[in-house]
Amino acid sequence: MNDLLDFFDTILWSSILIYLLFGTGIYLTFRLSFIQFRRVRHLFSPALFKPNQDPRGASAWRVLCLSLASRIGTGNLTGVAIAITLGGPGAIFWMWVIALFSMATALIENTLAQIYKGAGERGKFRGGPADYMEKGLGMRWMGILFSFLMVVSCGFVFSALQANSIAQASFHLLHVPHLTTAAILATMTALLISGGIRSVIWLSKWLVPLMAFAYLLLAVWVIGHNIEKLPQVIALVFKSAFGLQEAASGALAYGVTQAITQGMQRGVFASEAGVGSSPNAAAMASVSHPAAMGFNQMFAVFIDTLVICTATALIVLTSGVLDHPDAPFGIRLLQQAITPATGGLSHIALAVLVFSFAFTSIAGNYVYAENNLSFVHNAAPAKRLIFRLLVIVMVFGGCLVELQMLWKLADIFMALMAILNLTALLLLSGIAVKVVKDYERQQRMGKIPVFNPDHYPELRGQLEPGIWDKSPPRR
Template sequence: MLETIINFLNALLWGKILVYGLVGAGIFLTIRLAFIQVTGFKHSIKLMTISREKSGDGLSSFQVFCTSMAARVGAGNMAGVAVAISAGGPGAVFWMWLIAVLGMATAMTEATLAQVYKVKDPEGVYRGGPAYYMEKGLGQRWMGILFSILLIISFGFIFSAIQANTITSAITSLYDIDASWIGYGIVVATAFVIIGGLKKVAYVSELLVPFMALAYILVAFVIVLMNISELPGILMLVIKSAFGLQEVAAGGVAYAVSQAMQSGIARGLFSNEAGMGSAANIAASATPNPNHPASQGYVQMVGVFIDTIVICTATAALIMIAGDTGGTHDGIAITVHALKNEIGEWGGIFFSFAILLFCFTSIIANYSYAETNIIFLAKKGKLLINLLRVGVLGMVMFGAIAKIDLVWSLADVSMGLMATVNIVALMLLSGVAVKVVRDYKQQVANGDEPEFDIKKFPEISNQLKDSIWDKKD
């Protein structure tokens, strides 16, 4: 019964609502922001070079970038890509690319809004995200509460179980180790980090994320170079499969395209999180350089690009170069098989290490998102935060030892509902984001270092009674 309901909701969300909603929102925001993912990409890279610096209290843009990347780069990049290709064919990769390109504009919008409406918590840490801009920007606290609950369930609990399960699957597929012991290890490591709160999560992410991402990309790049002659054929296969050209002779084109779209968009969103409203929670915690809301938006665009266009494409190339799947439909097993096929047994060892880092950092970053939304629900919710930590650790252990095929479907439902609520808010607040981004671009064009003067935006100032933008940080 439960499985039937979940499958129905997934078919509704991913077969209709979000396919049109995400793509439509991405196109709408791309046009309103004057194709900023193209015209502003060079500026995004420039800001990344100074992102370790900050203009006041709070986290640096680079710490926030690494934390959001820690959440993005995980099971979605490893198992998720394999699942997408297995379910929707190679064409799913094209739709992952498309949703990433459009999602860069969406990520720009939600990160900018998160910065505009951010607040300081009782401990002086910046907090913000969709729940906050729903309450302050739209005046709809109920909407923020709904979003917070969905995020805590999905990121705090369900995704923690998925990431732990992915780690266990990768390690037990190569070594004869009891899953319980792996689970205990993940729980202890997770507890050590999350007890330190958001700043500890950001510090650990800043240390681990650049190393793990570069190592994985380098190995994938070497494998692609070893098989460079196959690359044109693989790219053609992706394009043909995306538009059903492979199935023209046999019929069933519409079905093939819809499967590729559904799989690619679902797994693409799960991986890069653009439009879901998750990464916006950490985007609000930065004191960006320059100190302007749009500055963090530019940095967050880079995260979507690296996650999907670079890392997911690397995984897809590995899988398609390897050819066969080893007779399995399990996402992790497919990726492990591909690596072992290309570079031998040590490929499996490398993958175990990579998945351990990718998924562990996802667990701690996802916790930080949930913590921010607990604080939204209860301003001084110390007890609730401690209960959240216990719940996260419990779900990590559950995910490590349980067979959770159904949990992937549950993740799709919770993620889809989150994205739906957030997209509505983004559309309603898009005018604010566009004005703020234009203000930033105008200052850059004038040769000035952008600084956010809230007095230029009386409609925003009226929404923020105790805005952190009223004074210099």
């Protein structure tokens, strides 16, 4: 089974996804005139998080926290550690590269999600790639296929992966049996998702900023203990990225390939830009202009990959744990890296952080899965209950299965979703770029950008009535 998964994983990532993701990011970066660099200050603008009074949608701040809940998970901890172990320090450079160019992709996909959003249960905003595939491209079959992949991956595979990370951390750091962790985690998941999407958004609003701040404090503390190594670590990242370390040994091509593949895989898994998951959150927001959520989610990519993932990488590399030939793997590598600076508290601190990161990811992924389930069919309470029970079963089972197999499944499903989503957003990039430029034009005029669909004749007949026009909301 592992050999078969390895084969598909290699084909999808080495032959297709690296070029498609990187190419899309570069193409959109040029079309948007390097917007992620020239408008970087706008990402920190309070105007992006100003509450909107429309009761049908969530605030931009809550949507940012929800998307970060899904993004900031095991990919930021064990995923980065695995990337460094398999791809070398150079993997971090390529993780930065894919994140920077993917910010343009995030801008476009989340702007599209806002343009084509609709009204779901109780009139609340909902949407995502499946909706812009159906409304923008007229391809409902494509939306259904994407929704199916989202339900299986976010509802089952990704949740099982995050649960497995909690079980592994609890066992190696606190010596808690896997079965005990499975029972506790499944119970907590059941309690959370029984409250639906609203309870997940509430949890994300409070827990995500707290856990991110706590982890950055830990990173600063650990890196500060090894600050003298920081300059040489930065130099090592750049040298390894281009194979300068391996050139003398004749392993140049392999070293560079591993660095690029591992860096981009982990970068995409962490940031989710281009995969089509974050637009499911972006569509829930109440904003005056679709591009506002595009910038909001560009900021999410910045925080997730360029801040949190970089913190993990610098913790590992400055600690010097990779200098030992018998260095551990995954979460134990991270524990060994922080132990000299934190002493006997390392196992407790890391276990709490892994739990927080992974549990919020389970919660965020559940929201994405339920959102796509409702795209295919408005689920009756009984059907929704069955789906929730299956999610709980996968969380329980994820604590007990092999980690490597889960990583491969996650990579394969992410690749398939990305192929569909990138195809759709490239076909719709013209209207998205036009909307983003309208947002910038209004800002230059000193206005608060407001979206007027009448200015876009190509959208006529594609938007759901009552969402962007002035007609009353549906009841």
